[in-house]
Amino acid sequence: MKTSELANLKVAIVGAGYGGAAAAKALSLLGATVDVYEQASEIREVGAGIGLRPSSMDMFRRWGIFDAIARVTSPSDYFEILTATGEPIMKDAWPGMDDYEVKTHTHLVHRNDFIEALVGALPEGMVHLGHKLETITDHGDRATLTFTNGTTAEADLVVAADGIKSTVRRELFSDQVPQFAGEHAYRAVVDADAAHGLVVDDNLRMYIGKGTKVYVLPLRHRNQMSFDITVLNPDGTWTPNVSKEEMLATIEGFDERIINTAKDLDWDKVNVRAVYDIDPVDTWHSDAVVLLGDSAHSMCHHQGQGANSAILDAGALAEALQQAESVKDALARYQAARKPVTDELQRISRQGWTEDELNDVFPGQKPATQKA
Numbered sequence: 001m002k003t004s005e006l007a008n009l010k011v012a013i014v015g016a017g018y019g020g021a022a023a024a025k026a027l028s029l030l031g032a033t034v035d036v037y038e039q040a041s042e043i044r045e046v047g048a049g050i051g052l053r054p055s056s057m058d059m060f061r062r063w064g065i066f067d068a069i070a071r072v073t074s075p076s077d078y079f080e081i082l083t084a085t086g087e088p089i090m091k092d093a094w095p096g097m098d099d100y101e102v103k104t105h106t107h108l109v110h111r112n113d114f115i116e117a118l119v120g121a122l123p124e125g126m127v128h129l130g131h132k133l134e135t136i137t138d139h140g141d142r143a144t145l146t147f148t149n150g151t152t153a154e155a156d157l158v159v160a161a162d163g164i165k166s167t168v169r170r171e172l173f174s175d176q177v178p179q180f181a182g183e184h185a186y187r188a189v190v191d192a193d194a195a196h197g198l199v200v201d202d203n204l205r206m207y208i209g210k211g212t213k214v215y216v217l218p219l220r221h222r223n224q225m226s227f228d229i230t231v232l233n234p235d236g237t238w239t240p241n242v243s244k245e246e247m248l249a250t251i252e253g254f255d256e257r258i259i260n261t262a263k264d265l266d267w268d269k270v271n272v273r274a275v276y277d278i279d280p281v282d283t284w285h286s287d288a289v290v291l292l293g294d295s296a297h298s299m300c301h302h303q304g305q306g307a308n309s310a311i312l313d314a315g316a317l318a319e320a321l322q323q324a325e326s327v328k329d330a331l332a333r334y335q336a337a338r339k340p341v342t343d344e345l346q347r348i349s350r351q352g353w354t355e356d357e358l359n360d361v362f363p364g365q366k367p368a369t370q371k372a
């Protein structure tokens, strides 16, 4: 689209998570008028760490916000997979580090620091908090949003970055619901000094025991460590009631440093969640409305690619708008570029467990996500 057409484009983004904030940055850089509508009354993310891959960091470089993001991260060289007791299984450099003009690391970041840095890079007044989308009406060449606070907004392009339970997806594109992955994740951020020697450098380590994976993600710039225990469990309650004793039982026989860190956890502060994803969605867009991030392709966290995919979606959408003749054409190009990649990531992100592990926890009745 021509620069003048992009300058006249009015964009409404639903959701100010990583996907919505990244899309707001990318599309406002094209010259479009962008408004972001977020249901929450403040911007906040669950306390846990994630890895921002080289491809995401390169996107930030192109958007002129590399330093603002890097400032709250630790650059990391590799990830390692070990047995429960710490014998190495594999160790690999993060893929993609040498794909750019300058070496680009994966950066480890606390989720809350990341959203603050990303939203902080948006122009003042772009994000409207306390706007929960209730309904969307697609008029073909534009769409109208109605919020529960009684206000409405109209835009030439609506980007639905409203997460795994997306209202826009349900209203316009698909009646499918989130799928329980048969897993729980217990997540906490602990002081590095209280991590019993687990924090030794800036690299991600995953320890694998039977039916349990422990992710140790250092956040040395904060003198902290993100600690995630993911276990097979048949209870699909979104916030399951699990005791500290039950959690400790899942890491029996693990490295002493992991057991001691887990014993010290203040259980009331641990984020306990059942893990959900969605099946691939056939159609991500109409002529004026498009899904982005988890609303389009929520995936399990085993590949650590959910946040990265949302950021790459934002870059691909901006590029498609620049290259296409019209919004309609751009949305088709965007889906063609991104959906094959995220379909595959969704598929492999479900492959975290062996048949033996699954049979132990789900005798005769595997979770739906493990049947394909």
Ligand SMILES: Cc1cc2nc3c(=O)[nH]c(=O)nc-3n(C[C@H](O)[C@H](O)[C@H](O)COP(=O)(O)OP(=O)(O)OC[C@H]3O[C@@H](n4cnc5c(N)ncnc54)[C@H](O)[C@@H]3O)c2cc1C
Pocket: 014, 015, 016, 017, 018, 019, 020, 037, 038, 039, 040, 046, 048, 049, 050, 051, 131, 132, 133, 134, 161, 162, 163, 164, 166, 167, 187, 271, 292, 293, 294, 295, 299, 301, 303, 304, 305, 306, 307, 308, 309, 310
């Ligand atoms: C604890 C945890 C750990 C994770 N670890 C990793 C990891 O290591 N690596 C990785 O890549 N991914 C990880 N993920 C997944 C990753 O965080 C998600 O894929 C990513 O946040 C998706 O971003 P999003 O913006 O698409 O959706 P979300 O982050 O879900 O954001 C959606 C936003 O939309 C808002 N919203 C929803 N409905 C409405 C509505 N009706 N009206 C207005 N606003 C609305 C929500 O309030 C929210 O702010 C993790 C997720 C969690 C929860």
